[in-house]
Amino acid sequence: MSDCNAYIDANRDRFLEELFDLLRIPSVSADPKFAPDVLRCAENVAMNLKAAGADNVEIIATEGYPVVFGERHVSPDLPTVLVYGHYDVQPADPLELWDSPAFEPIIKKTDLHPEGAIFARGACDDKGQFFMHVKAFEAMVQSNALACNVKFMIEGEEEVGSAHLEPFLELHKEKLAADIVLVSDTGIIANDIPSITVGLRGLSYVEVEITGPNRDLHSGLYGGAAPNPINILCEMIASLKDEDQRITVDGFYDDVVELSEAERTAMAEAPFSEEEYKKSIDISAIEGEAGYSAPERMSIRPTLDVNGMWGGYTGDGAKTVIASKAMAKISMRLVPNQDPDQITELFTRHFEAIAPPSVKVKVTPHHGGQPAVTPTDSIAYMAASMAMEASFGRTPVPFRGGGSIPIVASFENILGLKTVLMGFGLDSDAIHSPNEHYGVFNYFKGIETIPLFFKHFANLSRS
Ligand code: BES
Ligand code: MN
Ligand code: MN
Numbered sequence: 001m002s003d004c005n006a007y008i009d010a011n012r013d014r015f016l017e018e019l020f021d022l023l024r025i026p027s028v029s030a031d032p033k034f035a036p037d038v039l040r041c042a043e044n045v046a047m048n049l050k051a052a053g054a055d056n057v058e059i060i061a062t063e064g065y066p067v068v069f070g071e072r073h074v075s076p077d078l079p080t081v082l083v084y085g086h087y088d089v090q091p092a093d094p095l096e097l098w099d100s101p102a103f104e105p106i107i108k109k110t111d112l113h114p115e116g117a118i119f120a121r122g123a124c125d126d127k128g129q130f131f132m133h134v135k136a137f138e139a140m141v142q143s144n145a146l147a148c149n150v151k152f153m154i155e156g157e158e159e160v161g162s163a164h165l166e167p168f169l170e171l172h173k174e175k176l177a178a179d180i181v182l183v184s185d186t187g188i189i190a191n192d193i194p195s196i197t198v199g200l201r202g203l204s205y206v207e208v209e210i211t212g213p214n215r216d217l218h219s220g221l222y223g224g225a226a227p228n229p230i231n232i233l234c235e236m237i238a239s240l241k242d243e244d245q246r247i248t249v250d251g252f253y254d255d256v257v258e259l260s261e262a263e264r265t266a267m268a269e270a271p272f273s274e275e276e277y278k279k280s281i282d283i284s285a286i287e288g289e290a291g292y293s294a295p296e297r298m299s300i301r302p303t304l305d306v307n308g309m310w311g312g313y314t315g316d317g318a319k320t321v322i323a324s325k326a327m328a329k330i331s332m333r334l335v336p337n338q339d340p341d342q343i344t345e346l347f348t349r350h351f352e353a354i355a356p357p358s359v360k361v362k363v364t365p366h367h368g369g370q371p372a373v374t375p376t377d378s379i380a381y382m383a384a385s386m387a388m389e390a391s392f393g394r395t396p397v398p399f400r401g402g403g404s405i406p407i408v409a410s411f412e413n414i415l416g417l418k419t420v421l422m423g424f425g426l427d428s429d430a431i432h433s434p435n436e437h438y439g440v441f442n443y444f445k446g447i448e449t450i451p452l453f454f455k456h457f458a459n460l461s462r463s
Contacts, residue, residue, distance in 0.1 A: 002143070002145070002451075003143035003144070003145065004139050004140060004143040004145045004451050005448060006143070007139045007142050007143045008135070008136075008139050008444070008447055008448060011135075011139075012444065015135045015443075015444075015447065016107075016118075016440070016443075018048065018131070018135075019105075019118070019127065019128060019131050019443070020105045020118075020120075021044065022041070022044055022045070022048070022087075022122075022127050022131060023103065023105040023118070023120040023121075023122055023123060023127055023128075024103055024104065024105065024120075025037050025040055025041040025044060025103070026089075026092070026102075026103045026121070027040075027041035027087055027088050027089055027122070027156065028088070028089055028090070028091050028092070028121075029065060029088035029089070029156060029157050029158075029159050029160045030090070030091050030159060030160050031091055038065050038087075038088060038156055039065070039066070041087050041088075041156070042059050042065070042066050042068050042087065042156055043059065044087075045068040045087050045134075045154050046058075046059050046068050046070070048131070048134050049068065049070035049134060049152055050070070051138075052134050052135070052137050052138035052141065053072060053137065053138060053141035053142070054070030054071060054072055054137070054150075054152060055070070055071055055072055055073070056069070056070065056071055057069065057070040058070070060168070060172075062157075062164040062165070062167070062168050063163075063164045063167070064156070064157050064163060064164040065088065065155070065156030065157050065164075066156060067153055067154065067155045067156070067165070067168055068087070068152070068153075068154045068155075068156075069151070069152060069153055069175070070151070070152045071149070071150060071151040071152065072137070072141065072146065072149065072150050073149050074146055074147075074148070074149050075149070078147070078148050078149050078458055078461075079148050079149070079178075079179040079180070079457060079458060079461040080148060080149040080150065080151060080177070080178040080179050081148045081149070081150050081151070081178060081179070081180055081181075081182050081453075081454065081457065082150075082151045082152075082153060082176060082178035082180070082181045082182070082417065083130070083133045083137075083150060083151065083152045083153070083154075083181075083182050083183075084153050084154070084155070084181055084182070084183045084185075084407065084411075084419075085126050085129065085130025085133065085152075085154045085155075085183065085184065085185060086126045086130065086154065086155050086156065086157075086158035086159070086185065087126075087127060087130070087154050087155070087156050088155070088156045088157060088158060088159050088160070089121045089122035089125070089126075089127065089159060090121065090122075090125070090159050090431075090432045092121045092434075094434065095434075097434035097435070098434045098435055099119070099435055100119055102120060102121040102434075102436075103120060103121060104120070105118050105119065105120035105123065106118075106119050106120075107119070107440060108437075110437070112190075112191070112426060112428055112439070113437070113439040113440070113441065113442075115439065115440050115441045116439075116440045117429075117437035117438060117439045117440060118437060118438050118439075118440065118443070119435060119436070119437040120436065120437075121436055122436070123429075123436055123437050123438040124425040124426075124429040124430075124431050124436060124437065124438035124442075125185065125425070125429075125431035125432065125436065126158070126184070126185045128438040128442075128443055129184040129185055129423060129424060129425065129438070129446065130154055130184065130185070132184060132424070132443060132446035132447045132450060133152070133182075133184065133450055134152075135447050136446070136447045136448075136450035136451050137150060137152075137450075139447065139451065140451050140454065145451060145455075146454070147451075147454040147455045147457075147458040147459075148454045148457060148458050150454075151175075151176065151178055153176060155168075155407075158185075158405070158407070160367070161366070161367025161368075161369070161406065162367075162369075162406055162407050163367060165407050165410065166407075166410050166414065169407075169410055169411070169414040169415055170414055173414070173415060176415055177415075178415075178417060179380075179417075179461065180380045180417065180418060180419070180420060180457065181408075181411045181415075181417050181418070181419040181420070182380075182419075182420050182422060182450075182453065183405065183408070183419055183420070183421050183422070183423070184422055184423045184424060184446060184450075185405055185421070185423055186200075186401050186403070186405075186421045186422075186423030186425065187401070187423050187424070187425035187426055187427055187429070188396070188423065188424055188425070188426065188442075189270060189271060189397065189399065190271075190426065191426070191439065191441060191442065191445075192392075192394070193271055193394070193397065194388045194389075194392040194394055194395075194396040194397070195270065195396050195397040195398070195399045196381065196384055196385065196388065196396045196397075196398050196399070196420070196421065196422060197374075197399065197400070197401040197421035197423060198373060198374050198375075198376055198381075198398045198399065198400055198421070199299065199300070199335075199336075199371070199372065199373040199374070199400030199401065200371060200372045200373075200400075200401055200403060200404055200405050200408055200421070201299070201302070201333040201334055201335055201371050201401075201402055201403065201404050202333070202334035202335070202338060202340050202368070202369050202370045202371035202372075202404060202406070202409075203331060203332070203333060203334060203340060203367070203368050203369040203404045203406065204331070204332045204334060204340045204341075204343040204344045204347065204365075204368045205307075205329070205330070205331045205332075205365070205366040205367055205368060206329075206330050206332075206344060206347060206348070206363050206364065206365050206366060207327065207328070207329050207330075207363070207364045207366060208233070208327065208328050208329075208330060208351060208361065208362070208363050208364075209325060209326075209327050209361070209362040209363075209364070210229040210230075210232055210233045210236070210325065210326045210327075210355070210359050210360070210361060211229060211324060211325050211359060211360040211361075211362070212226065212227040212228060212229035212232070212322070212323075212324060212325070212326075212358065212359050213226050213227070213322065213324055214324060215324050216312075216321050216322065216323055216324050217321065217322040217324075218320065218321070218322075219320040219321055219322045220320060222322055223322055226322055227356070227358035227359050228322050228323070229311065229323060229324065229325055229326040229359055230311045230312050230323055230326040232326070232355070232356060232358070232359055233309070233311070233326040233327075233328060236351065236354055236355060237306060237309075237328065237330075239354060240304055241304065244289065244290040244291075245287065245288055245289045245290060246289055246290070247302065247303075247304045247332075248350075249304075249343075249346050249347050249350040250346060250349070250350050251346045252302070252343065252346060252347075253302070255337045255338050255339065255342075256301075256302060256335055256336075256337075256338060257335065257336045257337055259300055264296070267295065267296065267299075267300070267399070267400070268293065268295075269397065270295065270397045270399045271397075272293075272294065272295045274286065274294060277294065280428060288301075289301055295399075298402040299399070299400040299401060299402050300335055300400055301335065302332060302333055302334050302335050302338060303331075303332065303333040304330065304331075304332045305330070305331050305332075305333075306328050306329070306330055307329040307330065307331050308328065308329045309326075309327070309328040309329075310326075310327055310328075311323045311325055311326035311327055312326070329366075330347075332347065333402065333404065334370075334371050335371050336371050336372075336373055337371075338371065339370070340368030340369060340370060341368065343368075344365045344368060347363070348363040348365075351363055367406075368406070369404045369405075369406025369409070370406060370409030370410075370413075371404075371409070372405075372408040372409045372412070372419070373400070374408075374418060374419055374420065374421060375418060376398050378418060379457065379460035379461060380418060380420045380457060381398075381420060382456070382460060383420075383453050383456035383457035383459075383460055384396070384420045384422045384453055386452070386456045387422075387449045387450075387452035387453040387455075387456055388422070388449055390449075390452050391445055391448050391449040391452060392445070392449075401421075405421075408421075420453075422449070422450075422453065424442040424443075424445055424446040424449075425438060425442065426439070426442070
């Protein structure tokens with residue numbers, strides 16, 4: 001066993017306890033009520049970085065929540081790895097659906113995690129995952145095995161769109177100078193099927209508001225002639241997809257890069273069981289765009305989904321009313337080379353055009369994000385692949401994920417840096433959902449794999 005692995009092994013319990021302390025801080029970025037906790041969480045991250053051996057640890061203010069920075073310079077002859085992660089988490093609501101409190105981490109066994117999983121909001125997304133880097137770093141420092149220079153940049157606004165991070169990158173280009181960005185905020189196919197994410201989708205997120213009559217009306221006195229904004233919103237939303245489940249927004253697909261047959265064949269190599277997929281979310285049939293497989297629909301194809309919809313009377317019992325307004329939140333996942341601002345523009349124009357003259361339409365854009373693809377022919381990919389092959393005993397499969405990490409495109413555009421997405425979560429870990437968890441196996445597998453990445457990346461950079 002290497003000294004590094006021996007160190008990890010000897011400190012397992014503490015590595016778990018320190019993560020538990022981090023998970024106890026409800027750093028929910030979306031809800032201003034948690035602002036003091038988010039700031040306290042930044043302090044905790046800074047303290048952990050210092051304790052692990054980082055120099056120049058700083059909590060750097062932004063217009064929003066701060067970014068925690070730290071670094072360790074070993075030698076100008078070695079490459080520099082910039083580790084990115086986020087210490088903010090999604091809201092834990094609905095709280096009543098958690099089997100144990102969201103901010104009181106506890107280890108429980110599950111079918112997919114027979115060694116136990118840590119249940120808490122942020123356990124997998126992303127506290128458990130970025131903390132693997134802090135602990136792997138500590139293990140490398142303590143066992144004299146730090147093979148690269150390293151910089152940490154852990155932000156606090158990822159779950160609300162990273163609005164202040166691009167200016168941060170612009171402002172700190174020199175401080176962040178590196179050779180590669182390494183991120184653990186994605187997943188693997190299964191604990192016995194390691195994989196590396198090589199693509200992320202972009203995002204355009206809008207809120208729409210339909211206004212009919214100037215006040216809520218008696219549905220008997222006015223119903224039949226007064227425009228009902230809820231009915232109309234439903235019709236408008238229904239028309240956004242055709243019978244092939246293609247999105248009808250004019251120009252929506254214009255910039256979509258189609259994959260070659262060879263690329264689609266390679267993609268189909270990644271194991272996917274439709275039966276297990278259906279079973280895992282308790283549905284009897286899958287949905288989606290004609291002509292594409294389920295994994296394709298979830299990664300290389302764009303989507304349009306209503307995330308929430310409201311209006312009218314939703315309390316107990318019945319109230320006979322025609323509401324004045326109806327609202328919905330709509331997200332579109334984007335693929336290369338769709339541009340989020342342009343898609344938002346196309347959507348707005350389309351949505352205004354399809355509204356009947358009886359109502360007014362307002363479309364408000366929320367945050368967006370660029371899609372990203374990462375190379376599979378780089379030394380950084382090779383280093384990640386070799387590292388995972390050694391720790392899992394199986395070569396990882398490259399695959400494109402369906403989620404979004406908008407800052408990945410900005411690393412390339414602003415810092416000129418490529419990213420390696422070496423995450424260790426499972427889709428079934430319930431990120432953003434009640435009972436989020438992260439396998440104890442996955443946590444330690446990550447801590448064990450990261451030093452191997454550093455070692456291979458340094459070696460490959462030299463040759
Ligand atoms: N870590 C996720 C994204 C993710 C998870 C990518 C699993 C691939 C696999 C990230 O924290 C996230 O939730 N991103 C948001 C983006 C947003 C709020 C702009 C998303 O994808 O909805
Ligand atoms: Mn995340
Ligand atoms: Mn997330």
